[in-house]
Amino acid sequence: MYIEFSDLLWFTLICLFLWYWWSAQKVKEIALNAARKNCKDMSLQLLDENVGLRALWIKRDDNGQLRLWRRYMFEFSSTGEDRYLGKVIMLGLRVTDVELQPHRLNE
Numbered sequence: 001m002y003i004e005f006s007d008l009l010w011f012t013l014i015c016l017f018l019w020y021w022w023s024a025q026k027v028k029e030i031a032l033n034a035a036r037k038n039c040k041d042m043s044l045q046l047l048d049e050n051v052g053l054r055a056l057w058i059k060r061d062d063n064g065q066l067r068l069w070r071r072y073m074f075e076f077s078s079t080g081e082d083r084y085l086g087k088v089i090m091l092g093l094r095v096t097d098v099e100l101q102p103h104r105l106n107e
Contacts, residue, residue: 028053031072031088034095038086039076042100047075051088059091067092078103 032051039046055071070090075083082104089097 024053027068027070027090027093028072030093030095031070031090032074034088034098035072035074035076035086038098038100043078044100044103045077045080047077047083050074054087061091061094076100076103078105 028051032049035051036046036049038044051072051074053070054073055069057069058066059069061067068091072088072090074086074088076086077083084101084103086101087097087099088095089099
């Protein structure tokens with residue numbers, strides 16, 4: 001029984017895809033926890049309990065190593081009646097910034 005090069009290539013590509021998917025789920029969970037914490041600290045309501053990946057890029061961290069830079073978007077509300085956008089910026093496994101749109105303060 002011989003393994004052809006094309007079979008080995010496909011197997012490697014599938015393994016790489018599965019590894020990326022698994023690590024991306026971990027990063028998404030970290031981003032969701034950051035959004036939850038930020039909303040809780042500011043007495044805001046995180047809507048849909050979800051973050052969505054909107055941008056992906058390769059950037060260098062403070063040590064000069066290449067990392068995946070990701071921007072996740074989420075929606076929040078201050079009064080329960082309107083929706084605003086927020087962003088979680090990730091570099092590798094580290095949250096670098098959480099940004100919120102200007103919103104009405106809850107009275």
